[in-house]
Amino acid sequence: MAKRSDYISWDEYFMGVAILAAQRSKDPNTQVGACIVSSDNKILSIGYNGMPLNCSDDAFSWERNTTEDNKYFYTVHSELNAILNYRGGSLEGSKIYVTLFPCNECAKAIIQSGIKAVIYRDDLYKDTKEVKASKRMLMTAGVAIVQYQPTGRKLEIEL
Ligand SMILES: O=c1ccn([C@H]2C[C@H](O)[C@@H](COP(=O)(O)O)O2)c(=O)[nH]1
Numbered sequence: 001m002a003k004r005s006d007y008i009s010w011d012e013y014f015m016g017v018a019i020l021a022a023q024r025s026k027d028p029n030t031q032v033g034a035c036i037v038s039s040d041n042k043i044l045s046i047g048y049n050g051m052p053l054n055c056s057d058d059a060f061s062w063e064r065n066t067t068e069d070n071k072y073f074y075t076v077h078s079e080l081n082a083i084l085n086y087r088g089g090s091l092e093g094s095k096i097y098v099t100l101f102p103c104n105e106c107a108k109a110i111i112q113s114g115i116k117a118v119i120y121r122d123d124l125y126k127d128t129k130e131v132k133a134s135k136r137m138l139m140t141a142g143v144a145i146v147q148y149q150p151t152g153r154k155l156e157i158e159l
């Protein structure tokens, strides 16, 4: 019997894991997922945007209004969560799949942790100062930036 030929690619697999992780986010506006992968295609860590440990999702604000109490004070970004969730040692030489282009703060953490490639899906905030600064730092630091190419493949998962 011939082997299956319609299996998902590595890129579909890792971006799919990031997309699934984003579904854990309580952010009512933007859910972000990240998946860190070794150079030999092993998943090292996963994260999504959310409140810090022991800071209740119900006690802290999810508002976007930046003049008042709002989520930007509190949320840990998906990329940083994925980096901090890793307990195995070094992330040197790894790649990060992320559903949204990393902000400048995440870019710093990505660079400092030794991640060497960012594979992103959406670039919603490309015109912001944060994302422009992020791209400048990542490029200067030699981190590869690759936009994920959607394949249009749809998978149905019954949960
Ligand atoms: O690098 C990033 C940038 C943003 N996020 C998270 C932080 C917030 O929870 C949302 C953005 O909310 P908006 O309502 O779209 O401003 O995304 C992240 O995880 N990583």
Ligand SMILES: [Zn+2]
Pocket (backbone or CB within 6 Å): 077, 078, 079, 102, 103, 104, 105, 106, 107
């Ligand atoms: Zn960020």
